[in-house]
Amino acid sequence: MRNPLIRWKSGIKADGARAVLLCSQETLSLVRNNLVTLHGEVPALPCLRSLNCRHNRLKNSGVPPQIFDLEDLSVVDLSYNDLREIPTDLEHARGLLVLNLAYNRIENIPPQLFVSLVDLIHLDLSGEPAG
Numbered sequence: 540m541r542n543p544l545i546r547w548k549s550g551i552k553a554d555g556a557r558a559v560l561l562c563s564q565e566t567l568s569l570v571r572n573n574l575v576t577l578h579g580e581v582p583a584l585p586c587l588r589s590l591n592c593r594h595n596r597l598k599n600s601g602v603p604p605q606i607f608d609l610e611d612l613s614v615v616d617l618s619y620n621d622l623r624e625i626p627t628d629l630e631h632a633r634g635l636l637v638l639n640l641a642y643n644r645i646e647n648i649p650p651q652l653f654v655s656l657v658d659l660i661h662l663d664l665s666g667e668p669a670g
Contacts (some may be wrong), residue, residue: 562586563630564586571595574597575596576601577592577602587611588613591616593617594619596621598623602617603627615637617639618663623643625645626654629656633656636658636661637661640663640667641663644667648664648667
């Protein structure tokens with residue numbers, strides 16, 4: 540099933556319990572939309588552990604680098620998008636355990652990228668020209 544979302548742009552202005560609920564969000568799944576960008580409050584979800592944005596149309600400019608500064612982030616799935624390079628600041632995601640970048644258009648993977656990702660246990664670059 541496809542959804543009509545093109546942008547995850549929020550302006551989440553929740554009061555009280557809704558704000559607490561959003562701040563405690565651990566999993567965010569935006570699978571099979573038509574997203575080209577993830578802007579808004581994704582980087583402002585301090586408890587986010589898992590971000591699943593596979594099967595969209597995300598481009599590099601649509602992935603805010605602040606996402607990778609989230610301390611609890613351990614799973615990132617950006618497979619089946621339109622990424623042409625490794626997302627900016629990915630090396631800051633030091634707690635990352637699972638990274639799926641399969642079936643994008645990534646042509647260059649800098650080897651030094653993985654030096655700081657010491658906890659990474661699963662990396663999927665299937666279908667990449669550089670993979």
